[in-house]
Amino acid sequence: MTIAKAITRLAFLGDRLVTTGAVRDQHGQNETYYPDTPPDAVAFPETTEEVSRILRICHEEACPVVPYGAASSLEGQHLCTSGGLSLDMNRMATVLEVRAEDLNCTVQPGITRLRLNEELRATGLMFPVDPGADASIGGMAATRASGTTAVRYGTMRENILALEAVMADGTIIRTGTQARKSSTGYDLTHLLIGSEGTLGIITELTLRLQGIPEATSAATCRFDSVENAVNCVIATIQSGLPMARIELLDEMMVKGFNAHSGAGLPEVPHLFLEFHGTPAGVVEQAGTFGMIAEDFGASGWQVAEKAEERTALWTMRHKAHYASAALGKGKHLWPTDVCVPISRLAEAVLQAQKDAVALGLTSTIVGHVGDGNFHAGVSVDPADADEMHRAEAFTGALARTALRLGGTVSGEHGIGLGKQKYMAEEHGAALTYMRAIKQAFDPKNILNPGKLLPPTNEVPHAAAE
Amino acid sequence: MTIAKAITRLAFLGDRLVTTGAVRDQHGQNETYYPDTPPDAVAFPETTEEVSRILRICHEEACPVVPYGAASSLEGQHLCTSGGLSLDMNRMATVLEVRAEDLNCTVQPGITRLRLNEELRATGLMFPVDPGADASIGGMAATRASGTTAVRYGTMRENILALEAVMADGTIIRTGTQARKSSTGYDLTHLLIGSEGTLGIITELTLRLQGIPEATSAATCRFDSVENAVNCVIATIQSGLPMARIELLDEMMVKGFNAHSGAGLPEVPHLFLEFHGTPAGVVEQAGTFGMIAEDFGASGWQVAEKAEERTALWTMRHKAHYASAALGKGKHLWPTDVCVPISRLAEAVLQAQKDAVALGLTSTIVGHVGDGNFHAGVSVDPADADEMHRAEAFTGALARTALRLGGTVSGEHGIGLGKQKYMAEEHGAALTYMRAIKQAFDPKNILNPGKLLPPTNEVPHAAAE
Numbered sequence: 055m056t057i058a059k060a061i062t063r064l065a066f067l068g069d070r071l072v073t074t075g076a077v078r079d080q081h082g083q084n085e086t087y088y089p090d091t092p093p094d095a096v097a098f099p100e101t102t103e104e105v106s107r108i109l110r111i112c113h114e115e116a117c118p119v120v121p122y123g124a125a126s127s128l129e130g131q132h133l134c135t136s137g138g139l140s141l142d143m144n145r146m147a148t149v150l151e152v153r154a155e156d157l158n159c160t161v162q163p164g165i166t167r168l169r170l171n172e173e174l175r176a177t178g179l180m181f182p183v184d185p186g187a188d189a190s191i192g193g194m195a196a197t198r199a200s201g202t203t204a205v206r207y208g209t210m211r212e213n214i215l216a217l218e219a220v221m222a223d224g225t226i227i228r229t230g231t232q233a234r235k236s237s238t239g240y241d242l243t244h245l246l247i248g249s250e251g252t253l254g255i256i257t258e259l260t261l262r263l264q265g266i267p268e269a270t271s272a273a274t275c276r277f278d279s280v281e282n283a284v285n286c287v288i289a290t291i292q293s294g295l296p297m298a299r300i301e302l303l304d305e306m307m308v309k310g311f312n313a314h315s316g317a318g319l320p321e322v323p324h325l326f327l328e329f330h331g332t333p334a335g336v337v338e339q340a341g342t343f344g345m346i347a348e349d350f351g352a353s354g355w356q357v358a359e360k361a362e363e364r365t366a367l368w369t370m371r372h373k374a375h376y377a378s379a380a381l382g383k384g385k386h387l388w389p390t391d392v393c394v395p396i397s398r399l400a401e402a403v404l405q406a407q408k409d410a411v412a413l414g415l416t417s418t419i420v421g422h423v424g425d426g427n428f429h430a431g432v433s434v435d436p437a438d439a440d441e442m443h444r445a446e447a448f449t450g451a452l453a454r455t456a457l458r459l460g461g462t463v464s465g466e467h468g469i470g471l472g473k474q475k476y477m478a479e480e481h482g483a484a485l486t487y488m489r490a491i492k493q494a495f496d497p498k499n500i501l502n503p504g505k506l507l508p509p510t511n512e513v514p515h516a517a518a519e
Numbered sequence: 520m521t522i523a524k525a526i527t528r529l530a531f532l533g534d535r536l537v538t539t540g541a542v543r544d545q546h547g548q549n550e551t552y553y554p555d556t557p558p559d560a561v562a563f564p565e566t567t568e569e570v571s572r573i574l575r576i577c578h579e580e581a582c583p584v585v586p587y588g589a590a591s592s593l594e595g596q597h598l599c600t601s602g603g604l605s606l607d608m609n610r611m612a613t614v615l616e617v618r619a620e621d622l623n624c625t626v627q628p629g630i631t632r633l634r635l636n637e638e639l640r641a642t643g644l645m646f647p648v649d650p651g652a653d654a655s656i657g658g659m660a661a662t663r664a665s666g667t668t669a670v671r672y673g674t675m676r677e678n679i680l681a682l683e684a685v686m687a688d689g690t691i692i693r694t695g696t697q698a699r700k701s702s703t704g705y706d707l708t709h710l711l712i713g714s715e716g717t718l719g720i721i722t723e724l725t726l727r728l729q730g731i732p733e734a735t736s737a738a739t740c741r742f743d744s745v746e747n748a749v750n751c752v753i754a755t756i757q758s759g760l761p762m763a764r765i766e767l768l769d770e771m772m773v774k775g776f777n778a779h780s781g782a783g784l785p786e787v788p789h790l791f792l793e794f795h796g797t798p799a800g801v802v803e804q805a806g807t808f809g810m811i812a813e814d815f816g817a818s819g820w821q822v823a824e825k826a827e828e829r830t831a832l833w834t835m836r837h838k839a840h841y842a843s844a845a846l847g848k849g850k851h852l853w854p855t856d857v858c859v860p861i862s863r864l865a866e867a868v869l870q871a872q873k874d875a876v877a878l879g880l881t882s883t884i885v886g887h888v889g890d891g892n893f894h895a896g897v898s899v900d901p902a903d904a905d906e907m908h909r910a911e912a913f914t915g916a917l918a919r920t921a922l923r924l925g926g927t928v929s930g931e932h933g934i935g936l937g938k939q940k941y942m943a944e945e946h947g948a949a950l951t952y953m954r955a956i957k958q959a960f961d962p963k964n965i966l967n968p969g970k971l972l973p974p975t976n977e978v979p980h981a982a983a984e
Contacts (some may be wrong), residue, residue, distance in 0.1 A: 068876045109846045155757060155862040198702040209700050211709075212677060227949040233858040236673050236927035237663040237713055238934055238945055239971060240953045244676075244709035248702055265759040292620060294730040335800075393698040397620040425699045462701035469703055480703055484692040487960060494955040506704060 057138050061095045061119030064108060064139070070098040082138040085375065086128055087386045087436050087445075088471060093120065093134035100145045102218060102226060102257040107491050109255065110224030112139060112500050121251040123190030124166055127197055128389045129470025130408035131250050136503045141255060143192055150258070156234060160260045162273040163192020179263040182207035185466065186372040192256045198248030201403050202371070205291075205424030206298045206330065207264060209466070210247055210388055217243050218258035220495040232260060245491070250468055251502040253495045270298070272358040272367055273338060275347055276324045280407065280419075282303050283323040284400040286350035287423045295342055299328035300424040301371060304407065307431075310377035315370055320354065326371055328364070347490040366435050371420075375431065378418040382433025390449040390472075392456035393465030395425040402455055409451045413444040427465030454479070474508035480496045522603050525582030526560045529604070535563040546605040550840065551593055552851045552901050552910075553936060558585065558599035565610045567683060567691055567722040574720065575689030577604060577965055585967050587714040588655030589631055592662055593854045594935025596715050601968045606720060608657055614638045615723070615896060621681055623697060625725045628657020644728040647672035650931065651837040657721045662933040663713030665971060667836070670747060670756075670889030671763045671795065672729060674931070675712055682708050697725060700863055710956070715933055717968040718960045732795035735763070737823040737832055741789045745769050745872065745884075748788040748967035749865040751815035752888045756861050760807055762791035762889050769872065769884040772896075775842035780835055785819065791836055793829070836885075840896065843883040847898025855914040855937075857921035858892040858930030867920055871895050874916045878909040892930030902964040919944070939973035 064071045071080070073095045082092030099105045111121045118138025125132050134140055147164030154177045161170060166188045170181050185194060185201035193199075195217070200209035207213065216230030229242040246254055278285040283302055292299060303311070304323045311317040325347075329339040344355070358364045370377075379387040394402045403419060410417035410430070421428025430452060432445045453463040453476045463476040478485055485507075492499070492507055529536045537543070538560045547557030564570045577584045583603025590597050591819045599605055604759040612629030619642045627633060631653045635646050650659060650666035658664075660682070665674035672678065681695030694707040711719055742748035748767055755762060768776070768789045774904035776782040790812075809820070823829045835842075844852040859867045868884060873897070886893025895917060897910045918928040928941040943950055950972075957964075957972055 063970060107824065153860065153862065156860040157757070158860070184558065196699075198701055198706075208677075211700070212673075221952065225948050225951070227952060228947060229949055231858075231922075231927045231945070232860040232925035233892075233921075233927045233930065234861070235663075235665055235669065235676070235858055235892065235930050236940065237665075237929045237931050238927050239942060239950070240718070240956055241663075241676070241706075241709045241713055241953060242949055244706045248704070248706055253705070287621070292622070329815075339781070390843070393696075393700055394616065395623075395697040396623040396699070397618065427698075427700065456698075457696075460679070460697035462696045462698045462703050464702045465700050466702050473703065480696070482693060483690050484694055484707055485687065486690070487692060487707060490959040491705055491956060494959040495952060507564070 055115045056115065059080050060112050060115035060139070063111045063115065064095070064097060067097055067104070067109070068512055070100070072096045081142065082133065084125065084130055084133060086130070087388045087434050088130040088133060091133045091135050093140035094137050096140045096142050098142050098145050105141070105220045105255055105257055106224040106226050108141065109220050109222060113223045113498060116498050116500060117191065118500055119255070121192070121196065121255050122187060123164060123193035126187035126189045127193060127470060129469060129472045130469040131197060131470040131502070133471070135471065143190065146257065152177055153232070154179060156232060157263045158260055159263055160258060161191055162258060163256050164190050166190050174263065178266055180266050181213070181261055182264050183210055186374065191259055191261070195247050195256055195259055196249065196251050196512060198466070200422065200425070200427070200466045202299045202301055202422055205300060206296060210446050211244060213262045213264055214243060214247060214259055216260035217256055219246055219247055219254035219256050221254045222498065222501050230260065248468070250470060250506045252492060252506050253501060269333040269336040270328065270330055270364065271336045272326070272328045272364040273340065274324055274326050274356045274367065275352040276320060276322050276354040277350060277352055278322060278501070280323045280403055281400050282350040283325055284403055284423065284485055286325065286347050286352060288396055288399060289346050289349070290343060290463060291424055293342070293346060295339060297327065297424050299326065300332040301326040302419070302421050302423040302428065304419040305490065306381070307374065307378065307420045310381045310418050311370055312381040314373060314377035317370060326367060374418070374420045378431030379433070381416055381418065385433040385435050386431040386448065388434045388445045389429055389467065390452060391427060391429045391465050391467045392452055392461060393425060394456050394459045394461030394465060397425045398459035398461070399423060399426050402459055403428060405455050406452050409448055413448050415444055415448055417448065425465065426461065469506045471505065474506070477508050521580065522582045525577050525580035525604070527559070528576045528580065529562060529784070530571070532562055535565070537561045546587055546607065547598065549590065549595055549598060550855045551594040552597070552899050553598060556598045556600050558605035559602050561605045561607050563607050563610050567685065570685045570720055570722050571689040571691050574685050574687060575608065575839065577954045578688045578963060581963050581965060583965055584720070584721050586657065586661065588629060588658035589653060589749040591654045591659060592935060593932045594937045596662060596933060596967070596970060597934040598936065600936065608655065611722065612675060617642055618697070619644060621697060623725055624726045624728055624869065625723060626656055627723060628721050629655050631675055632659065639728065643731055645731050646726055647729050648675055648678055651839065651914070652680050656724055656726070660712050660724055661716050661750065663931070665887065665890070665892070665931045666888055667764045667766055669887060670765060671722065671761060676709065678727045679708060679712060679724055681725035682721055684711055684719035684721050685720045687963065687966050694978050695725065699913055707942050713933070715935060715971045717957060717971050718966060733793055734798040734801040735793065736801050737793045737827065737829040738805065739789055739791050740817040741785055741787050741819040742815060742817055743787060745788045745868055746865050747815040748790055749888065751790065751817060753861055753864060754811050754814070755808060756889055758807070758811060760804060762792065762892055763795040764791065765889040766791040766941040767884070767886050767888040771846070771881070771884045772843065774841065775846045775883050776835055779838060779842035779845040782835060791832060801960035810844050837885070839885045843896030844898070852901050853897040853910045854894055854932065855900045855917060856892060856894040856930050856932045857917055857926060857928060858890060859921050859924045859926030859969055861891045863924035863926070864888060864891050868893060868925055870920050871917050874913055878913050880909055880913055882913065890930065891926065926968065934971045938969065939971070942973050
């Protein structure tokens with residue numbers, strides 16, 4: 055029962071089992087501050103049956119298996135920290151069926167969101183969830199991703215009807231149906247969404263689709279303080295205006311965009327906005343928003359009417375990660391996120407800004423504030439122990455601020471490696487039941503071991519007895 | 520370890536533990552064809568801590584515990600078929616907090632949806648999920664209820680942010696937060712929603728709220744065939760029109776309304792509609808719908824402008840259960856529901872009508888057709904073995920039609936006692952993982968035993984090894 059023996063037995067994959075250094079190294083990289091951790095081997099399955107056969111072998115040999123998509127996860131979810139097999143899903147990246155008449159489609163997990171939307175374009179439909187990165191749909195499901203449009207269309211949680219997954223021992227299951235709702239049995243679909251590859255490997259997804267809106271318009275405006283910008287967001291959401299996107303950029307984030315892409319924006323807090331609807335509806339929405347924004351002293355209203363202008367705007371926004379990194383002048387980025395009730399958003403954002411200053415850190419704030427979700431991006435040098443310690447203190451303080459305000463330690467990045475330390479604080483006794491599920495589904499702990507659940511010496515479930 | 524011993528130990532509840540015949544009988548009744556099954560005792564807890572203490576005792580004594588709310592479940596979910604304790608949640612029926620600024624509230628499980636909405640009215644907010652019956656919010660969560668407005672606002676699945684629950688051994692857990700989204704750990708909230716009291720007893724719910732729409736208008740129209748009515752619904756949903764309600768009544772259902780409430784409607788298929796939005800938006804939506812409906816030969820357009828007229832309309836609709844029963848002239852009603860992809864709706868409805876005729880049964884069809892969900896209500900005499908056999912054949916055929924068309928055997932009534940026989944067909948290997956969760960969470964099988972999961976001699980999870 056060794057990793058080596060599992061890899062020997064995976065030889066049936068031929069040249070789709072790779073143990074060369076370059077490929078292993080590539081699969082051990084990440085975009086944040088986690089140390090690179092190459093797997094022992096990389097497998098490139100092409101069918102669900104192959105995934106099942108791989109898992110059967112790895113289960114017998116107790117070999118760790120970590121699913122790999124676009125490697126855009128921000129809490130190290132795809133890193134093989136216990137060694138073993140990186141299961142690269144990029145050869146399972148096909149749109150299997152588009153059912154335009156039912157507003158859904160079935161895809162393989164390796165397809166990325168941009169490619170999916172390209173393939174959908176001719177149907178007049180779109181898959182709206184947009185976490186910024188061109189992530190794989192399977193990875194987005196596994197981390198319960200969301201992003202800029204969740205305020206209008208929901209997160210991955212609301213946009214998946216059904217899954218196919220391969221479980222730890224190779225069993226293939228199907229959850230959900232093509233119907234829009236169901237009351238038949240335990241909701242395994244939602245249990246797998248957000249499980250970060252620790253309960254099963256997603257091999258197929260049936261997604262809800264939306265009609266591409268008849269009209270879209272985007273705009274930006276600026277505020278003299280983050281507080282005014284955030285209070286404008288709160289008032290907008292409370293008014294019931296169906297915002298398609300409403301993104302906050304603090305002054306430091308704007309500096310980052312100027313440094314990274316020469317955006318030339320005044321270095322004050324901004325909101326980036328998008329409206330979807332009928333042509334008349336979009337105008338009406340923008341007008342209503344304008345009236346709300348005026349109350350909070352908004353200025354510099356810029357409308358991006360044309361599709362190219364909107365693309366430029368959101369492309370810039372989606373580079374927030376790199377723009378934040380640019381401020382660090384060659385440093386790594388430690389990205390973190392929290393989500394709070396909308397009424398506590400200003401308090402949370404201001405506290406985060408204050409904490410960063412107090413700790414002597416450079417940090418941007420950018421966020422999907424319509425959901426109460428925002429990100430901080432701290433520049434760090436992993437070789438600078440003191441700076442790493444301060445960054446850790448910063449993310450810890452932010453996580454605890456979120457919990458104190460009735461929120462959660464992650465709105466969309468997930469737990470992975472970095473946030474296990476807050477799981478007990480957020481979930482309390484519920485954590486025992488999460489452990490019980492893991493134990494029941496993956497008794498040998500081969501599926502993404504060391505992720506999501508904090509280490510423990512407890513016997514699962516015993517704590518509740 | 521007996522039920523009797525558990526009841527003795529529950530004496531701490533004083534007069535809130537009742538073993539008198541009348542109260543037990545009342546808790547053993549149901550509105551459908553299931554035989555009455557009184558519990559051994561009824562407990563009326565007033566706090567979460569009391570629920571916890573009750574469960575700790577029942578766990579030690581292996582005494583079945585079945586939560587009881589408004590008793591409006593339609594698949595026998597609240598019946599104590601293994602004896603034991605009926606846990607009546609009606610003394611835990613308070614609105615604990617309304618956070619209008621965050622569009623959410625926290626309530627106890629015993630409050631009913633109508634009372635909740637009365638208490639919310641002054642805030643301008645509403646809890647939109649409306650299954651027809653004035654069900655308890657806890658029961659609605661436990662059965663993953665939905666109803667007439669789910670097409671616009673989603674089901675219980677989409678409208679619960681957080682739960683408090685007492686688990687089998689008395690452990691109190693909290694799932695979710697007040698934030699609108701989270702990516703931290705396994706989604707126990709959605710695991711409990713729809714678990715029909717078999718995994719934990721819900722003691723507190725944090726619900727998403729919606730602004731009461733600025734304008735509401737309702738309307739009815741009729742069609743010369745069910746096929747035209749359903750095809751009109753399909754075209755409407757595909758057009759993206761944000762219907763608030765779109766309900767189908769087949770000719771038999773209309774007959775039932777005429778018999779039950781003297782509705783005086785022409786006995787042909789009808790759609791009942793509701794539009795929510797701004798005053799201008801509502802007019803625009805109704806106009807767009809009118810143009811679509813014209814293509815399918817709609818006639819007899821009646822608008823219910825005033826609030827009283829709308830109330831009368833939906834009150835009539837919500838009496839569908841009793842109106843269907845009225846056609847049976849004193850018989851019981853065997854209600855069933857399925858949900859299919861919207862494109863297969865006409866096929867499913869027409870097949871159901873044909874099956875009822877072929878089996879010599881009187882059945883109504885009424886449904887939340889915007890979701891692809893509809894109900895059939897068959898009049899049965901439980902003493903007539905042949906008729907019961909034919910009704911069983913009808914519901915079985917309908918369930919299998921739904922599965923054949925890519926749908927589910929229940930859109931909202933759930934599994935309870937009556938639909939366990941279809942669980943393996945719908946879920947296949949996934950059923951093993953549902954059993955594994957039940958085994959991990961409730962190893963002594965005290966929580967609503969005999970519901971949701973079909974009986975088995977398998978060792979849980981072993982089937983997947």
